[in-house]
Amino acid sequence: MLTQFTKNIETNFSFLKGKKLLIACSGGLDSVVLTHLVKNLSFEMALAHCNFSLRGKESDADEMFVIGLAKNLEIPVFAETFDTQKFAKEHKISTQMAARELRYGWFMEILKNFKYDYLLTAHHLDDDLETFFINLSRGTGLSGFTGIPKKNNKIIRPLLDFSREEILQYAETNNLKWREDSSNQKTDYLRNKLRLEVLPKFKESSEPVLKNFQKTRHNLLASQNLIEDYLALVYNSVVTQAPDSYKINIPKIKDLPHTEALLYELLKSFGFTEWDDVSNLLEAQTGKQVFSKTHRLLKNRDELILTEINSENSKEEFLIYEEGITAPITLKIEPSKYIGETEKNLIYVASEKLKFPLKLRKWERGDTFQPFGMKGKKKLSKFFKDEKIPMHEKEKIWLLLSDGEIVWVVGHRMDDRFKVTDNSSKILKITWRP
Structure with a gap:
């Protein structure tokens, strides 16, 4: 796997050469293998570990393991403890979402404050397949099926072409040690239920499931790129951008083929979920509006006007x-x-x-x-x-x-x-x- 990983870095991530890399390391199998692979390529690197205080002594043991791993590899390590449940309660979000916000917020602070260039995470092909099914169950457009991006600004995921089985085999062959997260065995969360109950049976139905999924993901990504190229061509003809709003010209967008699909692609990143209501605005009376958690779409004569919801207290004097x-x-x-x-x-x-x-x-x-x-x-x-x-x-x-x-x-x-x-x-x- 080291040979394949090296080739993957040279082919798809050559820009990492000479850069300072921060690896998100939980202490689990995937991040430990990623740490060793990157270390073998002699990058300047450090580990970053989040203790979310969700599993008591087990969480503390994970932290000590990662600190020990960094010491053995003679690389720097950052470790931070969070009161995740308190953060979730204060911000009225799920524990999972709270952990995600805390994790990535802290990672970005390290990149900035300590001059690291990129954050590497250990997402792999099985994670990508799980995400595909999660999006399928929730309802999504084409972009929801194109998979986890290999590069997202400062975040790099160099293991996305490798399966969990390949990662495990590498760890066992090289006698690596890692920590097992007991919460991964609970089926309270949809991802765990898919991982433990659904996908193993799905893989049994056809041996090359992961390889076929890779091909499907590649084809879907190509289709998504085609759509984005089309959007770039028509955007300026239907959308007018102001400092605090976007205006969609209704007659012009209705003249184009696949109007509703085009409207979805233009607005999908603004959090709307009631897409029937959104498309109905095209024929609605002036003043009709649809809301997402962050934005409002208003019908005003021959335009749809998209604005961010103002959180300021309008009653203030x-x-x-x-x-x-x-x-x-x-x-x-x-x-x-x-x-x-x-x-x-x-x-x-x-x-x-x-x-x-x-x-x-x-x-x-x-x-x-x-x-x-x-x-x-x-x-x-x-x-x-x-x-x-x-x-x-x-x-x-x-x-x-x-x-x-x-x-x-x-x-x-x-x-x-x-x-x-x-x-x-x-x-x-x-x-x-x-």
Whole structure:
């Protein structure tokens, strides 16, 4: 296997030559074999071990094993202990997800702080097959079947072409020692259930299962690359990118073949799961929207507008005194001897009509004001509709208020009641800097 591994590195990972490598080492069979293989190739390397405090003394014994392994191989080692269950509870995620976030977050810190170039993990061909079946059971697009990537930015997986059987044979032939994780024998998790119960029987049905899977994975990856090339060709014709949103032109995307499949490929990385609802937006009325945990997709006339969900507290208010404010937006307040032309980012108001401190907040349903040049009041919702301001833009709009009354819909229209008149004794210039 060492010969095959060496050839794999030379062919697929030649860029690793001369680089500092960090190996994620649990102490289990796979990571121990990876450690020895890399050591045989004389790379500058170190081990990184996570103690997730989930198996008591067993977890501590794993840590001591990895530290001993590094000492025997005369290479550096990093070890860190995490309160995984506490982290999971605080962030309201599963223990598995918590361990993953803690693990990779810490690995990336080591890469940065100690100038290592790449992180190597010991994922292998059987892991890839398990992932294929997990994605199959959960529902996925083509990308979910293309397998674990061999390279993902700083993360390298050089054992993906090797089976667990090959790895075990190498370990036994070279009299390597490793740790067995007792939790791997529990079938509480889907991956373990597949590994222990489903895939062994599946492999019995056909001897070259793993080899055929490799071929299938290669073909699916080629198909995925073809799709990505097609997306690159049509992207600019259907998508307009703004600093804080993406706009998909509905008539143009509907003119292209396989519209729903194209829509899925454009949006799959934003966490949407209700794909029927997403595709129904193409024919929905303006204002209809679909949410993922992180993003919103809004139908606005002939566009689908994708924006990130704003986690800021929209109810928060900010007091503004005579000198102005610099956060969350910048408003500069200064005396003026004359009235200039009102623009999008500045207004002139009668000082005596203001009552300090002013307030700054986001708009709320039911808000009304008297648009400059009008005699009667108007609901902000009606004003936004008349101005053709889409929903995702409304939520970014700030209001400047004096004693509960709107002085300025910032960046759009001031209130007529605060305008400068011939009787005004003092003029204030208020400038907004986006």
